Amino acid sequence: xxxxxxxxxxxxxxxxxxxxxxxxxLMAAALDSPELLSLAAGFTDTTTLPGxxxxxxxxxxxxxPGPPEYLQYGTNQGRPLLRNLLVRRLSxxxxxxxxxxxxxxxxxxxxxxxxxxxxxxxxxxxxxxxxVERPTYFVYLDVxxxxxxxxxxxxxxxxxxxxxEALEDYLERMERAGELERVKAVYLQAYYAxxxxxxxxxxxxxxxxxxLLAKGLRIPVIEDAAYRELxxxxxxxxxxxxAMPEFADFPCLxxxxxxxxxxxxxxxxxxxxxxxxWLDRILFLKGQQDFGTSNFCQAILEEVLAGxxxxxxxxxxxxxxxxxxxxxxxxxxxxxxxxxxxxxxxPEGGLYLWLQGPQGFNTRIDxxxxxxxxxxxxxxxxxxxxxxxxxxxxYVRLSFGVLSGNDxxxxxxxxxxxxxxxxPA
Amino acid sequence: xxxxxxxxxxxxxxxxxxxxxxxxxLMAAALDSPELLSLAAGFTDTTTLPGxxxxxxxxxxxxxPGPPEYLQYGTNQGRPLLRNLLVRRLSxxxxxxxxxxxxxxxxxxxxxxxxxxxxxxxxxxxxxxxxVERPTYFVYLDVxxxxxxxxxxxxxxxxxxxxxEALEDYLERMERAGELERVKAVYLQAYYAxxxxxxxxxxxxxxxxxxLLAKGLRIPVIEDAAYRELxxxxxxxxxxxxAMPEFADFPCLxxxxxxxxxxxxxxxxxxxxxxxxWLDRILFLKGQQDFGTSNFCQAILEEVLAGxxxxxxxxxxxxxxxxxxxxxxxxxxxxxxxxxxxxxxxPEGGLYLWLQGPQGFNTRIDxxxxxxxxxxxxxxxxxxxxxxxxxxxxYVRLSFGVLSGNDxxxxxxxxxxxxxxxxPA
Numbered sequence: 146x147x148x149x150x151x152x153x154x155x156x157x158x159x160x161x162x163x164x165x166x167x168x169x170x171l172m173a174a175a176l177d178s179p180e181l182l183s184l185a186a187g188f189t190d191t192t193t194l195p196g197x198x199x200x201x202x203x204x205x206x207x208x209x210p211g212p213p214e215y216l217q218y219g220t221n222q223g224r225p226l227l228r229n230l231l232v233r234r235l236s237x238x239x240x241x242x243x244x245x246x247x248x249x250x251x252x253x254x255x256x257x258x259x260x261x262x263x264x265x266x267x268x269x270x271x272x273x274x275x276x277v278e279r280p281t282y283f284v285y286l287d288v289x290x291x292x293x294x295x296x297x298x299x300x301x302x303x304x305x306x307x308x309x310e311a312l313e314d315y316l317e318r319m320e321r322a323g324e325l326e327r328v329k330a331v332y333l334q335a336y337y338a339x340x341x342x343x344x345x346x347x348x349x350x351x352x353x354x355x356x357l358l359a360k361g362l363r364i365p366v367i368e369d370a371a372y373r374e375l376x377x378x379x380x381x382x383x384x385x386x387x388a389m390p391e392f393a394d395f396p397c398l399x400x401x402x403x404x405x406x407x408x409x410x411x412x413x414x415x416x417x418x419x420x421x422x423w424l425d426r427i428l429f430l431k432g433q434q435d436f437g438t439s440n441f442c443q444a445i446l447e448e449v450l451a452g453x454x455x456x457x458x459x460x461x462x463x464x465x466x467x468x469x470x471x472x473x474x475x476x477x478x479x480x481x482x483x484x485x486x487x488x489x490x491x492p493e494g495g496l497y498l499w500l501q502g503p504q505g506f507n508t509r510i511d512x513x514x515x516x517x518x519x520x521x522x523x524x525x526x527x528x529x530x531x532x533x534x535x536x537x538x539x540y541v542r543l544s545f546g547v548l549s550g551n552d553x554x555x556x557x558x559x560x561x562x563x564x565x566x567x568x569p570a
Numbered sequence: 571x572x573x574x575x576x577x578x579x580x581x582x583x584x585x586x587x588x589x590x591x592x593x594x595x596l597m598a599a600a601l602d603s604p605e606l607l608s609l610a611a612g613f614t615d616t617t618t619l620p621g622x623x624x625x626x627x628x629x630x631x632x633x634x635p636g637p638p639e640y641l642q643y644g645t646n647q648g649r650p651l652l653r654n655l656l657v658r659r660l661s662x663x664x665x666x667x668x669x670x671x672x673x674x675x676x677x678x679x680x681x682x683x684x685x686x687x688x689x690x691x692x693x694x695x696x697x698x699x700x701x702v703e704r705p706t707y708f709v710y711l712d713v714x715x716x717x718x719x720x721x722x723x724x725x726x727x728x729x730x731x732x733x734x735e736a737l738e739d740y741l742e743r744m745e746r747a748g749e750l751e752r753v754k755a756v757y758l759q760a761y762y763a764x765x766x767x768x769x770x771x772x773x774x775x776x777x778x779x780x781x782l783l784a785k786g787l788r789i790p791v792i793e794d795a796a797y798r799e800l801x802x803x804x805x806x807x808x809x810x811x812x813a814m815p816e817f818a819d820f821p822c823l824x825x826x827x828x829x830x831x832x833x834x835x836x837x838x839x840x841x842x843x844x845x846x847x848w849l850d851r852i853l854f855l856k857g858q859q860d861f862g863t864s865n866f867c868q869a870i871l872e873e874v875l876a877g878x879x880x881x882x883x884x885x886x887x888x889x890x891x892x893x894x895x896x897x898x899x900x901x902x903x904x905x906x907x908x909x910x911x912x913x914x915x916x917p918e919g920g921l922y923l924w925l926q927g928p929q930g931f932n933t934r935i936d937x938x939x940x941x942x943x944x945x946x947x948x949x950x951x952x953x954x955x956x957x958x959x960x961x962x963x964x965y966v967r968l969s970f971g972v973l974s975g976n977d978x979x980x981x982x983x984x985x986x987x988x989x990x991x992x993x994p995a
Contacts, residue, residue: 154790154821154848155754160692163854188643196631196638199866203628206621213621216833218613255680259860267585288858329580365579396579408641410865423579429588433713435684439864440835441624 158271159291166287167510167530175524182556183524184473184543187339187496192549193465194408195458202448219440221432223253223415227447231415234450235401238373238380239388246387250418252428253438257371257400257414260427261332262288263434264367264398264416267426268329269294276331278307280499280531280540282339282369285332296533299331299353307345309352316360330365331357336373336381337495340531340542344494347383354391365396365423371414374406374459376494377467387419396420403446406459411442466496466545469553473498473545476557485561485568496546499528502539502564509538514567521566523559583696584716591712592935592955600949607981608949609898609968612764612921617974618890619833620883627873644865646857648678648840652872656840659875660826663798663805664813671812675843677853678863682796682825682839685852686757687713688859689792689823689841692851693754694719701756703732705924705956705965707764707794710757721958724756724778732770734777741785755790756782761798761806762920765956765967769919772808779816790821790848796839799831799884801919802892812844821845828871831884836867891921891970894978898923898970901982910986910993921971924953927964927989934963939992946991948984 168185175183206215222228228248236246254260269275271293277285279298289296300311319325331353335345357364368386385399386392402414418424431437449455474491477483477498486503508514508527515527528540543560545553593610600608631640647653653673661671679685694700696718702710704723714721725736744750756778760770782789793811810824811817827839843849856862874880899916902908902923911928933939933952940952953965968985970978 152788152819152821152845154693154845156692156848156851157695157698157754159855160851163692163851165850165854166857191637191639191642194638194641196641199638199641200628200632203625207625212616213619213624213833214616216619216621216624216835217616218834255860255863262859267581267588268579270582273582284858284861291855291858329582363577394577396577408638408866409643410641410869412860412862412864412866420577420579423581425590426581426585426588429590430584430716432591433709433716434687434859435680435837436709437837438680439837439867441833441837442864442866444835 158293162293163291166284168283168526170510171524171526174519178519178522181519181522181524182548182552182559184545184548184556184560185524185526186547187544188547189405189409189496190465190469190546193462194410198449198454198458199408199445202445202454206444206448215441215444217440219437219443221437222428223438224440224443224447226451227253227443230447230450231401232417235385235399235417239384241388246417250424252416252418252424252431253443254414254416254431255435255438256404256412257369257402257416258284260400260414260416261285261367261369263427263430264423265289265292265294265330267423267430268365272327273329274324274327275329277533278334278338279533279535280340280528280537281332281533282334283526283530286530286533298533298535305343307349307353309356312353312356313359316356316362320360325360325362328362328364330367332367332369334369335383335385336370337375337492339372339495340497340526340528341499342492342495342497343490344381344383347389350383350386350389351391354389354395358394363394365398365420366392367398367400369400371400371402371405372495373401375463375466375496377463377470378493381494387417396423398423403450403455406462407446407449407455411446413438413442413446469545469550470498472550472553473543473557476554477561480558480561482561482564485564487564496544498543498545500541500543502541504539506539508541514563517566518560518563521559521563523556523563525560583718587718588716591709593708593951595935596949596951599944603944603947606944606947606949607973607977607984609970609973609981609985610949610951611972612969613972614830614834614921615890615894615971618887619835623874623879623883624833624870627870627879631869631873640866640869642865644862644868646862647853648863649865649868649872651876652678652868655872655875656826657842660810660824660842664809666813671842675849677841677843677849677856678868679839679841679856680860680863681829681837682794682827682841683709685825685839685841686710686792686794688852688855689848690714690717690719690755692848692855693790697752698754699749699752700754702958703757703759703763704958704960705765705953705962706757706958707759708951708955711955711958723958723960730768732774732778734781737778737781738784741781741787745785750785750787753787753789755792757792757794759794760808760810761795762800762917764797764920765922765951765953766924767917767920767922768915769806769808772814775808775811775814776816779814779820783819788819790823790845791817792823792825794825796825796827796830797920798826800888800891800921802888802895803918806919812842821848823848828875828880831887832871832874832880836871838863838867838871894970894975895923897975897978898968898982901979902986905983905986907986907989910989912989921969923968923970925966925968927966929964931964933966939988942991943985943988946984946988948981948988950985
């Protein structure tokens with residue numbers, strides 16, 4: 146039926162805006178070359194995935210007397226017990242007393258990605274603005290583009306920290322340009338962020354709240370904590386915006402996921418929303434877009450959370466990713482990447498190394514460097530994809546999630562070798 | 571944080587359009603009265619769900635050597651083997667030769683509902699029109715309302731069949747009113763439809779194609795076949811629009827689901843799209859809204875399809891629903907519903923009885939009848955929810971999916987008892 150492709154459909158405005166994400170071109174390149182080692186995909190390590198444990202839990206569910214309710218439709222908002230367990234977990238992480246967070250404010254989604262998409266759809270029209278970090282999660286930039294929404298980068302100070310004072314100036318300029326009305330939300334990746342692996346300090350978040358309040362902007366704040374549980378050693382000290390008095394006057398949506406740290410194939414994330422009207426609309430929209438996340442996957446996660454296996458499983462996983470991060474970090478250092486003028490921080494959690502090349506180095510997908518990396522059999526995410534309204538061409542995101550130790554070392558070697566080839570003598 | 575609810579958020583235009591579906595009020599009523607017998611929910615029968623089989627299959631997956639890839643992220647489009655199996659299955663149902671349908675035209679979604687939502691989002695802007703059956707799937711009417719899209723009912727003849735000639739007149743009138751430009755798609759529930767349980771005959775679909783072509787309207791056709799596998803005895807004779815030469819010039823999207831006939835808790839549906847540009851946009855949007863359906867649920871269904879357990883499971887299920895339909899149908903007859911002026915057809919598949927009350931009988935959610943049904947402990951879906959731009963107040967959808975035999979009989983009895991109370995002597 147391919148001749149039909151010539152038939153022109155009149156798509157919606159959004160349909161016309163949609164385009165293949167740049168990253169697809171990288172993925173296609175990866176499929177074409179099986180020899181390629183990919184440091185690009187933000188996947189987890191398949192060898193660590195808890196096959197046996199999931200098998201046990203399913204066996205337990207199946208063995209239970211009574212009809213298999215876990216194979217029936219669930220509710221649109223998600224399983225009540227799972228939501229209770231998640232609220233309790235979040236309360237502990239935020240050191241809040243029981244009862245401060247309520248399970249009816251929490252909903253289950255197909256990964257935190259769906260929650261993020263729903264929350265943005267009910268807020269933003271074409272032409273609106275969302276404030277994002279610099280850099281930020283590149284798939285969210287795609288979501289915003291799809292909705293016709295402009296991403297504006299929050300100002301950063303010289304230490305790459307959120308700069309509250311500069312933000313006040315920035316908002317002042319926006320106000321003069323008549324743009325303040327269009328600002329609909331702020332999006333933060335507050336824990337071991339994708340792509341920087343950095344966490345926001347409480348003072349950065351507080352400074353953000355202060356600057357927004359100074360302009361009367363009590364706009365929705367979305368805090369994406371997808372990597373919060375993937376710390377290598379100590380858990381992050383900062384509580385979420387839900388627990389910060391500075392954000393008491395803001396509608397807040399906190400996003401988490403159970404499957405990134407456990408088994409991505411189960412695809413269960415959640416959102417906790419402090420504003421009833423916002424939450425209602427998110428749920429109405431979810432009701433239309435799929436009316437509920439797989440009840441079976443929810444039941445499995447409910448079981449491993451309630452039974453403690455989820456928590457027993459995490460420490461080993463954290464050690465595993467910590468050690469993989471060290472392998473890649475060390476490979477880059479031993480191969481001499483620092484001496485070539487590259488800089489990066491050693492992360493304390495997450496799945497990524499975020500590298501800054503020397504001034505003028507170009508890592509874009511259409512750069513000679515990117516081409517040569519493919520030739521040399523290594524794949525990375527070009528950092529420019531992670532910036533909103535600003536262009537930065539010298540950054541690279543490397544993921545140590547997927548590859549095993551030896552492959553990580555070899556991929557690191559190939560990467561530095563390519564940098565050396567492309568660095569002017 | 572409930573005091574925050576008073577804080578006004580500026581939502582998107584869609585956010586402002588979203589409202590609680592009427593059906594939620596019914597569901598809430600059901601939760602408030604545990605004694606209530608619900609003939610409303612389109613759920614399947616929990617007692618028939620294949621717990622043991624799913625347990626076995628998961629055991630098999632887990633026992634396989636090698637890392638548990640089924641717990642890793644899948645691709646946005648879905649598992650290749652599962653898509654192959656589905657294309658083969660669809661080819662058989664449509665009696666097409668192998669190779670006519672291609673697996674790269676098929677994508678996996680979170681139930682066929684998600685595929686339907688995605689497909690409509692990329693087509694329709696506010697003010698657009700979608701042609702629907704009369705009556706049609708009420709959740710889709712919610713989807714359209716959410717998008718600001720107008721649902722217009724296709725004309726029906728006196729036998730409740732799609733009337734191609736009347737459609738030509740109708741389109742003629744729309745053309746004169748300058749509305750034809752706004753018509754973006756046609757939506758059909760072609761097999762054991764929700765709510766009527768009727769299937770479209772090939773001549774009805776052909777008449778539709780002819781009427782549209784007469785006006786040069788080669789618009790996208792969405793054929794929702796969620797209940798196609800739930801026939802009671804013989805499989806439906808009609809092939810899908812994909813296989814009908816009359817639709818060769820239309821972009822077609824066929825929607826199916828694996829989980830309605832098997833296990834709704836797994837939430838895996840699919841779409842087959844004959845137009846590449848439409849499919850691309852659906853996939854781009856899915857990439858933004860959740861980038862892929864649970865790989866684990868897909869792996870389970872792939873396994874039961876490939877291993878034949880899916881097909882071994884269906885005949886028993888069909889007998890079960892057939893018998894439940896008969897129980898409810900008979901209860902209504904024995905209690906004397908026909909004598910009270912009500913009419914309905916005995917369905918050959920699906921999960922519903924669609925009842926027509928006498929002229930003037932009001933079954934709306936705010937009617938005395940609906941109120942009295944709640945008082946008498948029985949719940950139904952008011953038929954007016956299933957009509958687009960027309961109002962019809964005398965229809966009722968009853969589902970025999972959930973309740974067991976005795977409860978079905980008792981629910982039928984309560985329903986007819988209430989009809990009797992509300993029927994003028």
